[in-house]
Every structure is written in structure tokens, then in C-alpha cells.
Amino acid sequence: MRGPRTTRGRLLLVLVLGAAVTVFTATVPLLRDFFDLRVYYGTVHTWAHHGGRIYDYQVPGTSYGFTYPPFAALAMLPLALLGRDAAIVASLLVNLAALAVVLRILAGPRWRRHGWYRWSLCLCLLALFEPLRDTFSFGQVNLVLLALVLADCLLLATGRERWAGAGIGLAAAVKLTPALFIGLLLLAGRRRAAAVATAVALAATALAAWADPRASRFYWTEALWDTSRVGRLDYVSNQSVQGVLARLGEPGRPLWATAVLLTLCVWAWRTRQAVRAGDWTAAFALTGAAACLVSPITWVHHLVWLLPSFAVLVRAGHPRIAGALYAVLCTSVVWLWFDDASGIGGFLGSNTYTWITLGLLLGLPTGQPRGARLLLARSAITTAARSATTAAPATSPASPATTAGCGQPQPSGACDVAAATGLAFDAGRDLTRSPSSEPTGSTRPAAAKPQSSSSRASWYTANPPPS
Numbered sequence: 001m002r003g004p005r006t007t008r009g010r011l012l013l014v015l016v017l018g019a020a021v022t023v024f025t026a027t028v029p030l031l032r033d034f035f036d037l038r039v040y041y042g043t044v045h046t047w048a049h050h051g052g053r054i055y056d057y058q059v060p061g062t063s064y065g066f067t068y069p070p071f072a073a074l075a076m077l078p079l080a081l082l083g084r085d086a087a088i089v090a091s092l093l094v095n096l097a098a099l100a101v102v103l104r105i106l107a108g109p110r111w112r113r114h115g116w117y118r119w120s121l122c123l124c125l126l127a128l129f130e131p132l133r134d135t136f137s138f139g140q141v142n143l144v145l146l147a148l149v150l151a152d153c154l155l156l157a158t159g160r161e162r163w164a165g166a167g168i169g170l171a172a173a174v175k176l177t178p179a180l181f182i183g184l185l186l187l188a189g190r191r192r193a194a195a196v197a198t199a200v201a202l203a204a205t206a207l208a209a210w211a212d213p214r215a216s217r218f219y220w221t222e223a224l225w226d227t228s229r230v231g232r233l234d235y236v237s238n239q240s241v242q243g244v245l246a247r248l249g250e251p252g253r254p255l256w257a258t259a260v261l262l263t264l265c266v267w268a269w270r271t272r273q274a275v276r277a278g279d280w281t282a283a284f285a286l287t288g289a290a291a292c293l294v295s296p297i298t299w300v301h302h303l304v305w306l307l308p309s310f311a312v313l314v315r316a317g318h319p320r321i322a323g324a325l326y327a328v329l330c331t332s333v334v335w336l337w338f339d340d341a342s343g344i345g346g347f348l349g350s351n352t353y354t355w356i357t358l359g360l361l362l363g364l365p366t367g368q369p370r371g372a373r374l375l376l377a378r379s380a381i382t383t384a385a386r387s388a389t390t391a392a393p394a395t396s397p398a399s400p401a402t403t404a405g406c407g408q409p410q411p412s413g414a415c416d417v418a419a420a421t422g423l424a425f426d427a428g429r430d431l432t433r434s435p436s437s438e439p440t441g442s443t444r445p446a447a448a449k450p451q452s453s454s455s456r457a458s459w460y461t462a463n464p465p466p467s
Contacts, residue, residue, distance in 0.1 A: 010117045014117065014120040014121070014124070017120075017121070017124045018120075018124060021124050021127045021128060024128070025127060025128075025133055032134065032137040032138045032139075033137075034088055034091065034137070034138065034139040035059070035064075035138055035139070036138040036139050036140050036141075037087060037088065037091050037138070037139025037140075038059055038139070039057075039059055039064060039065060039066055040066070040073075040076050040079060040139070041079050041084065041087050042057055042059060043057045043065065043066040043073060043076075044073060044076050044077060044079045044080045045079070045080055047073065047080075047212075048077060048080035049080065053214065053215060053218075054066055054070060054073050054212065054215040055215060055218055055219065055223055064231075065229070067223070067229050067230050068174060068175055069173060069174065069175070069176065069205065069208065069219060070205075070208035070209070070211070070212055070215045070216045070219055071173040071174060071204045071205055071207065071208035072141075072173075072174045072175065073208070073212075073215070074207065074208045074211055074212075075174060078090075088139070091139040092136065094144060095135060095136055095139075095140075095143050095144070098143040098144045098146070098147040099126070099132075099143055099147075101147040101150070101151070102143065102146055102147050102150055102307060103119075103122070105147075105150045105151070105153065105154050106150070106281070106307070106308060106311040107311075125326075128330040129326065129329060129330055130300055130301075130303075130329055130330055130331075130332055131300055131301050131302070131303035131304045131306070131329065132304055132307075134299075134300055134301035135301045135304055138301055140301050141174065141175070142175075142301065142302055142304050142305065143304050145171040145174060145175060145178055146288075146304055146305060146307070148167035148168070148170055148171045148178075149167055149168055149171050149178055149181055149284065149288075150167075150284065150308065151167040152164050152165060152166070152167040152168050152181070152193070152197075153280050153281060153284045153308075156188075156190065156193065156280050157280040157281070161190070161192065161193060163196070164190065164192075164193040164196065165182075165185060165190075165192070165193035165194060165195070165196030165197035165198075165200065166196055166197070166200050168181045168182060168185070168193075168197040168200075168201075169182075169196065169197040169198065169199065169200025169201040169203075169204070170200055170201075170204060172197065172201040173200070173201045173204035173205055173208075176224075177291045177292075177295050177302075178291070179201070180287055180290060180291045180294070181197070181284070181287050181291075182194050182197045182198060182201075183268075183287075184271055184283060184284070184287045185197060187268060187271055187272055187275060188271075188275040188283065189275075230296075230297050231297060231299075232246075233246035233296070233297065234246035234247045234341075236334055236335060236337055236338050236341060236350050237299045237300050237334075238297050238298060238299065239292070239298050239299075239300060239302075239303065239334065239351065239353040239354045239357070240292060240293055240294070240295050240296065240297060240298035240354065241256065241259045241260060241263060241293050241294065241354070242256050242295075242296045242297065243297070243298065243351070243354065244351045244354055245259065247341045247346070247347075247350060247351070248347070256296075260293075260294045263290060263293050263294050263361070264290065264294060266290075266361060266362065267286060267287065267289075267290035267361060270286050270361065270362075270364070270366070271283050271286050271287060273366045273367075274286060274366035274367070277366050277367030278367075279312075279366050279367050281308060281311065281312055281315075282312050282364060282365065282366040282367070283366075284308055285306075285308035285309040285311070285312050285360070285364060286309075286360075286361060286364055286366075288305035288306065288308055288309070289305070289306060289309060289357050289358075289360045289361045289364070290361055291305060292305055292306070292357050293354070293357055293358060293361065300334070300353065303329065303353060303357070306329070306356075306357065306360065309360045309364055310322045310325070310326055312364055312365060313325075313364070313365070316365035318365065325356050325359075325360075328352065328353075328356060329353065329356065333349065333352050334349065334350055334351070334352050334353055336349060336350075337349050337350035
């Protein structure tokens with residue numbers, strides 16, 4: 001079925017879809033009332049204006065407080081200059097900017113060819129993606145971290161490696177999960193980039209330790225190892241390997257460590273395949289999926305790290321598979337087992353997003369699609385043949401032509417055919433291709449959760465800091 005061909009028809013379709021998406025997001029999914037932003041805002045205001053400690057603050061009525069490394073609080077200090085409403089607006093704008101960067105990088109250098117119409121349809125679809133809409137509604141930071149990491153992907157893919165690794169280092173200093181991308185750099189043999197990422201992460205961590213030594217000491221010796229500060233491992237929103245085991249009643253560390261080790265082995269094997277093919281987008285997508293699996297807690301909104309995987313699937317010629325998996329991640333299906341995840345149905349259904357992530361890690365295509373390789377080869381051969389025909393002088397019976405090797409003088413481009421036909425990626429090509437105590441609840445009646453009910457949710461402190 002083809003869409004409208006006239007500008008007026010396309011504009012009307014976009015407006016109708018936009019209105020439908022707006023109604024859906026305002027009525028069907030649970031709105032989070034910017035719960036995570038409330039954590040950040042309250043922590044920073046208490047720390048900066050009232051001399052409080054970073055890890056002592058809790059959102060009133062809950063047991064949830066700040067769980068990131070101290071540098072994250074340092075990076076969020078500008079919130080101390082804003083009022084509550086201004087902080088919400090800033091969060092939305094920052095996440096929109098981060099989303100624009102992510103889409104620009106994943107679309108590649110020919111992003112303008114898609115036009116306003118296709119981009120508008122894309123944004124409507126993205127608004128339905130549960131991890132993304134939760135990121136905006138919670139006021140989360142994962143989209144910003146994804147943009148930082150993909151910026152390094154772009155630098156590596158285009159050969160501008162001088163500052164590659166800085167984005168990964170900053171992201172790892174804000175949250176530990178992106179540190180796995182340093183492992184990707186080591187697997188890829190990009191030791192300079194890995195060193196830059198490590199140095200940036202350590203420098204940021206040292207800066208935070210200088211700013212608040214007591215908070216840094218507490219985080220690295222106590223808070224980091226206490227997963228109860230983040231939430232229940234068996235909560236249905238935890239779509240990591242640890243979450244699957246916890247819902248099975250097996251939260252023990254030895255079994256989880258074994259599962260994590262196996263996952264990392266698969267990740268290393270598949271990532272090396274992508275790196276050998278020169279497919280940086282696939283390598284970063286695989287690393288994002290693996291990070292979601294091995295992290296002790298991966299809330300649904302953390303799964304924005306899967307966005308590069310869908311870009312890889314579409315680029316590799318599998319739009320239907322990408323569409324089907326994407327559609328499932330728009331349904332909030334895991335919340336059907338919010339109260340009871342027992343039995344085979346609960347095991348399969350409550351972990352649906354984990355199975356998708358695992359499937360992407362195992363089956364994501366790496367390298368250039370076969371059809372594209374054949375097209376590139378034919379194009380290179382045709383170009384070389386034309387170049388040879390134009391440049392070579394006519395032979396005479398007295399002077400028969402000889403076959404020149406690649407080390408001998410010959411038309412420009414003829415010796416590049418083999419290299420061109422073997423490339424899976426070059427600069428830019430890859431990129432074209434609850435209760436009140438549970439803030440991570442999803443599609444549930446709004447009255448049951450304070451973070452979605454303005455009458456029950458409190459803002460930051462009993463006596464909020466002045467705007």
C-alpha cells in the first residue's frame with residue numbers, strides 16, 4: 001500500500017498520525033511524572049544548596065535515591081540553577097537533541113534524501129517505542145549516553161580517530177554500563193581510542209572525588225555493590241539476564257556470573273566478526289545489546305541501547321524482522337505478568353524484551369549485505385574497465401599489449417578493484433546502512449502509582465528548594 005504522493009496529502013497524514021500518537025501517549029501508557037528527573041533534581045539541590053550528601057537523598061514517599069557514580073551528580077549541577085518546571089523543559093530539550101544526534105548518525109551521510117515526510121513518519125514510530133517514551137517521561141539520561149557513544153562510532157567509521165573514545169569515557173563516568181564499549185575498542189585493536197576512553201573516565205571520576213571525597217568513597221565501597229538501592233531484581237521491568245534468573249527464584253551470584261560470562265563470550269565472538277568486516281555500527285549495536293543483558297538491572301527504558309540494532313537490520317535488508325521486533329517493544333507486553341510471572345507462560349512472556357535482546361546479540365547481521373557487495377563489485381569493475389579503455393593507447397601488431405601487474409604502471413583505479421570489492425564498510429557507508437515504591441512500573445492504572453498521579457506524588461522534598 002502506497003502512501004499519498006502529494007505534499008498536501010502527506011502533510012495531512014503526518015498530522016493525523018501525530019494526533020493519534022499524542023492521544024495514545026497521553027492516555028494509554030503510564031506517564032512517569034519525570035520520576036528519575038525528580039531524583040536528579042532533588043539530589044543536586046540538596047547537595048548544592050543545603051549541604052546534604054548525594055547518596056542520602058530519597059524522593060519523598062519512596063526508598064529511591066541517586067544511584068549513579070558521583071561524576072553524574074557533578075555533571076547535573078546546572079539543575080541547581082533551575083526551578084522545577086525549567087528542569088523539566090531542559091530535560092525534554094536535551095533528550096530531543098540527543099535523539100536528533102542518534103538519528104543523524106544512524107541514518108548516515110545521506111540522511112537528507114529521506115526528506116521531511118519520511119522523517120516525520122519515523123518520529124511518529126519512535127514515539128511509540130516503549131524504551132524511548134519512558135526515557136522522556138522519566139527524564140532519564142540513557143539517550144544522552146547513547147549519543148555520546150555513537151559519536152565515537154562515527155569518528156571510528158570515518159577515520160577521524162584522534163578524539164575517538166572521549167564520548168565513551170564520559171558516558172562510562174556517568175553510568176557504568178557504557179564501560180563495555182571500552183572492551184569493544186580493545187577487541188577492535190583500537191588501543192589509542194581505548195586509552196582515551198579510559199583516561200577520560202578516570203579523569204572525570206577523579207574530578208568528582210576532588211569535589212566530594214566522602215560521596216566517592218561511599219559509592220565505590222558500598223553503594224556500587226548494593227543493588228537494592230536501584231530496585232528489586234525480580235521486578236518485571238528488569239529485562240536483564242539477572243532479572244530472568246531472579247524471576248525464576250535463582251538470584252544467586254554464581255549462576256548469574258556464569259550466564260554473564262557466556263554472554264560476554266558470544267559478544268566477543270560476534271563483535272570480532274563485525275570488526276573484521278569493518279562494520280562499526282553493527283559492532284556498537286552488539287555491544288549495546290550485550291550491555292543490556294549483562295547489567296544486573298536493565299529497566300525497560302534502558303533498552304534505548306537497542307536502537308542501533310534496528311538500524312543495522314534495516315540496512316541489511318531485513319525491514320520486516322526489524323518492524324516485528326520493534327512492534328513488540330512498543331506493546332508493553334511484559335507488564336501482563338506484573339503480578340505473577342510463574343509458569344512457562346510467565347517465563348516466556350515476562351522476559352519478552354530479554355529474548356529480543358538475546359536474539360539481536362545472536363543473529364544481528366554484520367558486514368555489508370551480499371546484494372550490496374555484488375553491486376559494489378560490478379560498479380568497481382565497470383568503472384575500472386571504462387578507465388582502462390579510455391586511458392590505454394591503441395596497440396599495434398608491431399607492439400602487442402602486455403598484461404601489467406599491479407606493481408606496474410596502469411590506469412588509475414584498476415588495482416583498486418580487489419580492495420573495493422572486498423570492503424564491507426568504508427567511511428560513512430556503514431552509517432547509511434506498583435505500588436508507590438516502584439518507579440519503574442509500566443502500563444498500569446495511574447492511581448496505583450504515585451509517580452503517575454499528581455495528587456499523590458510529591459516533588460523532591462517536603463520543603464522544595466526555591467526556584
